[in-house]
Amino acid sequence: MPDPTATAKPPRYLDAVNAALADEMRADGSVIALGVDIGRGGGAYGVTRGLFEEFGADRVIDTPIAEAGVLGAAVGAAMAGQRPVAEVMYMDFVTVCLDPIVNQAAKLRYMTGGGVTVPIVFRTQTGGGRSGGAQHSQSLEGILAHIPGLDVYCPSDARDAYDLLVAAIRADHPVCFVENRRLYGKRADGWEREALPPGRARLVREGADLTIVTWGRMVPESIAALDALPDVAADLIDLRTLAPLDVDTVVESVRRTGRCLVVHEAVERFGPGGELISKVAEGALFDLDGPILRHGARPTPVPYSPGLEAAMLPDSEGIGAAIARTLEG
Amino acid sequence: MPDPTATAKPPRYLDAVNAALADEMRADGSVIALGVDIGRGGGAYGVTRGLFEEFGADRVIDTPIAEAGVLGAAVGAAMAGQRPVAEVMYMDFVTVCLDPIVNQAAKLRYMTGGGVTVPIVFRTQTGGGRSGGAQHSQSLEGILAHIPGLDVYCPSDARDAYDLLVAAIRADHPVCFVENRRLYGKRADGWEREALPPGRARLVREGADLTIVTWGRMVPESIAALDALPDVAADLIDLRTLAPLDVDTVVESVRRTGRCLVVHEAVERFGPGGELISKVAEGALFDLDGPILRHGARPTPVPYSPGLEAAMLPDSEGIGAAIARTLEG
Amino acid sequence: MPAEDEDLKIEPASAPPDPETLRERLRTMARIRAFEEQVGRQFREGNVHGFVHTSIGQEAVAAGSCGVLDRDDFITTTHRGHGHCLAKGADPEPMMAELFGRETGTCHGRGGSMHLADASLGILGANGIVGAGVPIAVGAALAARREQAGRVALAFFGEGAVHCGAFHEGMVLAVAWQAPVVFICENNHYAEFTPSTGAWGGPGLLERASAYGVPALRVEGNDVGKVEAAVRAAVNSARAGAGPAFLEMLTYRMGGHYEGDAEPYRVEGEREEWAERDPIAAVDATLAAAGQDGVAKALLEEARQEMEAAVRNALAAPYPEPEAVMEYVGA
Amino acid sequence: MPAEDEDLKIEPASAPPDPETLRERLRTMARIRAFEEQVGRQFREGNVHGFVHTSIGQEAVAAGSCGVLDRDDFITTTHRGHGHCLAKGADPEPMMAELFGRETGTCHGRGGSMHLADASLGILGANGIVGAGVPIAVGAALAARREQAGRVALAFFGEGAVHCGAFHEGMVLAVAWQAPVVFICENNHYAEFTPSTGAWGGPGLLERASAYGVPALRVEGNDVGKVEAAVRAAVNSARAGAGPAFLEMLTYRMGGHYEGDAEPYRVEGEREEWAERDPIAAVDATLAAAGQDGVAKALLEEARQEMEAAVRNALAAPYPEPEAVMEYVGA
Numbered sequence A, B: 001m002p003d004p005t006a007t008a009k010p011p012r013y014l015d016a017v018n019a020a021l022a023d024e025m026r027a028d029g030s031v032i033a034l035g036v037d038i039g040r041g042g043g044a045y046g047v048t049r050g051l052f053e054e055f056g057a058d059r060v061i062d063t064p065i066a067e068a069g070v071l072g073a074a075v076g077a078a079m080a081g082q083r084p085v086a087e088v089m090y091m092d093f094v095t096v097c098l099d100p101i102v103n104q105a106a107k108l109r110y111m112t113g114g115g116v117t118v119p120i121v122f123r124t125q126t127g128g129g130r131s132g133g134a135q136h137s138q139s140l141e142g143i144l145a146h147i148p149g150l151d152v153y154c155p156s157d158a159r160d161a162y163d164l165l166v167a168a169i170r171a172d173h174p175v176c177f178v179e180n181r182r183l184y185g186k187r188a189d190g191w192e193r194e195a196l197p198p199g200r201a202r203l204v205r206e207g208a209d210l211t212i213v214t215w216g217r218m219v220p221e222s223i224a225a226l227d228a229l230p231d232v233a234a235d236l237i238d239l240r241t242l243a244p245l246d247v248d249t250v251v252e253s254v255r256r257t258g259r260c261l262v263v264h265e266a267v268e269r270f271g272p273g274g275e276l277i278s279k280v281a282e283g284a285l286f287d288l289d290g291p292i293l294r295h296g297a298r299p300t301p302v303p304y305s306p307g308l309e310a311a312m313l314p315d316s317e318g319i320g321a322a323i324a325r326t327l328e329g
Numbered sequence C, D: 001m002p003a004e005d006e007d008l009k010i011e012p013a014s015a016p017p018d019p020e021t022l023r024e025r026l027r028t029m030a031r032i033r034a035f036e037e038q039v040g041r042q043f044r045e046g047n048v049h050g051f052v053h054t055s056i057g058q059e060a061v062a063a064g065s066c067g068v069l070d071r072d073d074f075i076t077t078t079h080r081g082h083g084h085c086l087a088k089g090a091d092p093e094p095m096m097a098e099l100f101g102r103e104t105g106t107c108h109g110r111g112g113s114m115h116l117a118d119a120s121l122g123i124l125g126a127n128g129i130v131g132a133g134v135p136i137a138v139g140a141a142l143a144a145r146r147e148q149a150g151r152v153a154l155a156f157f158g159e160g161a162v163h164c165g166a167f168h169e170g171m172v173l174a175v176a177w178q179a180p181v182v183f184i185c186e187n188n189h190y191a192e193f194t195p196s197t198g199a200w201g202g203p204g205l206l207e208r209a210s211a212y213g214v215p216a217l218r219v220e221g222n223d224v225g226k227v228e229a230a231v232r233a234a235v236n237s238a239r240a241g242a243g244p245a246f247l248e249m250l251t252y253r254m255g256g257h258y259e260g261d262a263e264p265y266r267v268e269g270e271r272e273e274w275a276e277r278d279p280i281a282a283v284d285a286t287l288a289a290a291g292q293d294g295v296a297k298a299l300l301e302e303a304r305q306e307m308e309a310a311v312r313n314a315l316a317a318p319y320p321e322p323e324a325v326m327e328y329v330g331a
């Protein structure tokens, strides 16, 4: 497997995404990338820089602002033998192009009784906390995870960004690949780490007091919360992928610790955390010594003003308080 | 309040929807209805019959197949002083018009710091079990309920269809009003019943063995399941509205019964049931004598073949089995 | 009245199809007609489930368009797609079984009428979402362009679909990519309960399409020869790398929007008028004038027998095992 | 080169604005320029947050268009909407406070640059979703049509937005409803990092718009008099019940897509060329030719002072209370 470890410094999260795209495009001529300004422009955050120069306009395809059309075309191209990686610049914009994801890509294999496969990756990125405002800050992965037929990957660090994107591109089914722009600049801690497949959670820390289940940017945020609570020993589980979901690792951990806190950047109300709580309630209810709680964003559109946004989004401090509630209850 | 009780027979669910629309249009000249074939055609299921004749083309507006445009226009009309009721013919089609719902209507009051109100109703209908296939059968209310700023109403009978639609039209904020086409032909049992406001659940049955929480078509389905289990005494809670959510009624009940089963037609995976389980776990964990479980559709696109669809969707038999699991656990 | 408009760039061959080809197309049309008749009947019998939309009266568009295609060319179609699938080579027996929800169906009973698809024939699917097939065809054409093997994609859609964002974005992309895709807009005069002519104001479909920079042509859609000539010209031009084209096929939906539709909205007298332009009768008359009598009757008879057999076999076929409900989810 | 196209139906008044009006428009443009300059500066200072898009070079479109409107007419705009809001009468002081995220902001700090709105002035919002404002304006126009009080709606959007489904569906509905809405497409030659001219093939914007059945006109967007004349004609016609119109305003984005954009994609020499067509300098020259010297300088000076005061006040204003985060959710 091609591997960006050749570079001196461990790559940043965005370099890892870039490397995964480049490596897979080198390895497989049917991989194409499509999106607004991903080609000559190198992407709104520079994630696709260099791809246009290396692979040309035939494979790194700048598109007009027509996301529903682009994603629909990606579905058609996938059925016709390509492996498209289509970008939705901000996750908030899936609202203009959900049909090709939800009603087409996710369902085609099923609707055709296995007659077609749709090897497609929908790349997008999210990440509140930078005053992006209500339409550029939402974490909507729960919506995608609700749809059977879609995989949803949410890497929390550069190494997983690389490994999971490679896996997504190689998968013969649709994958929603959710990057986090506030992680883009972060360098991998452990680049030498072994690749885990999708559907396998990672136990980031071990500890007997409670289980913390999270993904994406809330992984480093939870680590920071734990660092500030030296007396608390937690199993910290990075789910890495919401679908497939590694229920076993979560349940097994909660059986040991007896308490559980699910943390996510998405809004709590009917959010993705409910799935985890339900699985824990199903699998570990009689092993509980304390509560199973969620900590997510408050039920409001994402506010612009920094102080309000901080009050709305979960952060290490809020996670710390939620940990305390979980331990007290 | 105008009231369709004047008729001899209690009205059917669809008559109740029709009557609520007609009554509110009579009472308030700013109420307008928009949608594909809702006018001259009277709606795909006849729900809007007679409105065009009574209120004219200026208020009952047939539209081209351009749902994103129509819903966006409804948002604009709402800000400009109208009270639009915009129809999305099948809930599956929200995938082509989610932006005006999620990024505009739901957020505008917040984004403007209270500067605008968006009194709008998005009417749609769902209901699997009739071989509608994967793109005409989905229950996607969980997606809408995840979005702060949206109310979500899911009436289970004619009387609530009437009361909740009247409330939705009068509300100064956006409401997603989810009808169920398999209930359209059902007549109200208790038309004389008092109107409950949105956000108030109804205790349909009382019993000490377990709490069943559900909404929409799964209410009669759960009643059927209980009818087939004369030895089981359950609190059966019809939530009526997912947002606002009547957590108190649910938690209070589970504290009494000690067990809980959440039933919905939506797919279980990252579905709306997780919210209920989480709220119960938060509020009644230490009063539990047994499990808190979900029973929803299996994680697949809705299959066409009747036998497969029956295997995928929850029904009274499946609910019965889930009740048994809840009591055994 | 259907009438051919100015040709904007596509140049359909002027010679009518030879009798051999005409006969072949007639056979396709007869098979579509017989299939749809059975679908209606079997729906009323309760053997066909869900929402079913037939294409009686529109057979020439399917037969003429797909007649031009190779097996590995692509099509996408709509909720009203039986005819296109049959014309593209789909076997009516598994198709009927699919509509009956049987394991032997084209999609093993998982899809149904609105989701018929057969990738081995380039049929990338009927679609329950109006407009959705348009960008899918453009994407298949993009793939074809990459391959450089001269494959093309045809997108079938109704005149009601042109108002959708998906149509617009599909057109924009097809032009941007100069993709080998032909847009076949089947103007059957109704979108559900709404007569389409003039319904939403503005110029006609051709003006709309031309404004994207796509050559556009109106075609007498009940004349299979004219359909075929127009599609051939467009397809040849797309194969040659000259990019997309748009064809408006004027035809008529003889049946309801769906099976069971009471059709209170139907414009009076219109159906009778169009019945006189029946696409099957038209070819039959042409062949008769060339000395071949009773061809349609014979082909329809043959087709009806074929479809009866399909029904018999579908009825005898097993349903999918309920336990297999999770098969094919994919992720 | 910007050039006026054939007039398709709208008939702009041929007389240039009187010096009084010109001066007033110049004042608006100077205030927009000064506001945007401050926004850039305050962004670099860290006082303005998030994503900010300025409209330096495009001031004439805002000033000329909104100059025609009454207070209770509607506008919708985009991520690049400061100028339109100011021209429609929004007070720069709360606007600046909004960009600073303060409680005294137009939206109490909840919205930010991309969501500026003031219903009391008919400003139905900037928008972070490209294309989304188009149908919203059509809906406001629909409401206006019902009211019969002669109100109109203006939808501002960039040339990059015309590829969106939302634009298409908005146009279709405006035509179907003959809604009193004027589509103002601000062609500033870039959509993010992509030079727009010829980027996606096909005919130009006017051909696109006309194909919907909407009169369409290309306007020298840096000439405030021409902008105003065209918008007045379109607005009058809409008020009179003659339905929608489309205006392409040729202008140029002098700054980056967003504040902080390094602009590696900028076509060389282009900015310098357009600098010579600066809309403020143009009016200044006209006034100078009419004997009024140094007007722009004076107005800019005045505007800069106004915006400095706005900054000072914004800096002194309180942030919203974090506890109030749940206020205004509405449901």
Ligand SMILES: Cc1ncc(C[n+]2csc(CCOP(=O)(O)OP(=O)(O)O)c2C)c(N)n1
Binding pocket: B036, B065, B067, B089, B093, B096, C078, C079, C080, C128, C129, C130, C157, C158, C159, C160, C161, C162, C188, C190, C191, C192, C253, C257
């Ligand atoms: C996005 C979407 N909106 C609405 C519908 C409901 N619907 C199904 S068919 C149809 C009419 C389509 O008309 P046309 O495109 O002319 O096709 P025809 O039925 O005439 O073949 C409508 C509105 C749908 N399936 N998808």
Ligand SMILES: Cc1ncc(C[n+]2csc(CCOP(=O)(O)OP(=O)(O)O)c2C)c(N)n1
Binding pocket: A036, A065, A067, A089, A093, A096, D078, D079, D080, D128, D129, D130, D157, D158, D159, D160, D161, D162, D188, D190, D191, D192, D253, D257
């Ligand atoms: C639906 C959607 N897609 C993509 C974007 C990202 N985006 C923001 S502005 C922009 C370019 C818009 O170009 P144009 O319409 O010409 O407006 P301008 O920025 O030139 O004023 C893009 C692609 C978005 N905000 N919304």
Ligand SMILES: [Mg+2]
Binding pocket: C158, C159, C160, C186, C187, C188, C189, C190, C191, C192, C196
């Ligand atoms: Mg039609």
Ligand SMILES: [Mg+2]
Binding pocket: D158, D159, D160, D186, D187, D188, D189, D190, D191, D192, D196
């Ligand atoms: Mg632009």
